Amino acid sequence: MPEGHTVHRTAKIFQKTFAGQQLKVWSPQGRFAAESALLDNRVLVRAYAIGKQMFLKFDRDLTVRIHLGIYGKWRFEAKPDGVAPEPVGQVRVRFETQTNYADLRGPTACEILTDEQVKALRSKAGPDPLNPDQSGAECERFVQMVLRSKTAIGLLLMNQDVLSGIGNVYRAELLFRAGLDPHRPGNSISREQVEAIWRDSVKLLTVGVAKGIMITRDEFLTKRPTVDQRYFVYKREGQPCRVCGVNVAIELMATRKLYWCPGCQS
DNA sequence: TTGTCATGCATAC
């Protein structure tokens, strides 16, 4: 379920399991065959994430950029007897060591980039709450983009050039927690409120990485919520708001479903 | 078994 927390978590697994090792890289499905040939038997230098994108930096100026989109999936397995099983279904690319392998299926993007291209993408990407800096510059960059924009905050939070790693679930829940109407233009919101959204996104995504699931209700930070308890507004349209009792609303905002509470969010 | 939907985004109009 790929919002930023999942991708960062995957990057950590990749770093721990594969970094510093020579990898066997191949494309069972064939759609990444030519690229795999360039990577095969090279050393993975580092795995890291920016928002929803994962980067696998190999030696000699080769980086793989992977974006899962809605469908993409990773599967990590050990090779107990040193042999990986035959790939099942459409595996775009398999990365292997002597002891482990990872299968990638259905990504929106899987491509090789040069260092120069990576640099360009990195500078374009919005601040990532999971790559926080000590100086506060990333928070300020986010704040400035929001305060200078006439665009609805519900759209701004989904824009990866404004804030990296937020998807439809975190968008809905962050705005609920902030008590903000998703339709409010960025430039109509106070600086304090925008800064609070940044801090809250750092908090929620960090919890998401640690727990492996999205938790947006503070009372479930220590005990695991059931499916029904999970969120304040996401996928709760027509049900009473947990705080004020008004029915949760749903509408389409730029083709994506937007969930919000007309009672709490103004 | 079939149908629908999805935590995303690039592209075309």
Added chain:
DNA sequence: TATGCCTGACAAG
């Protein structure tokens, strides 16, 4: 704004 990508989970029958 609408469409296509391409996979898996789940509901409906």
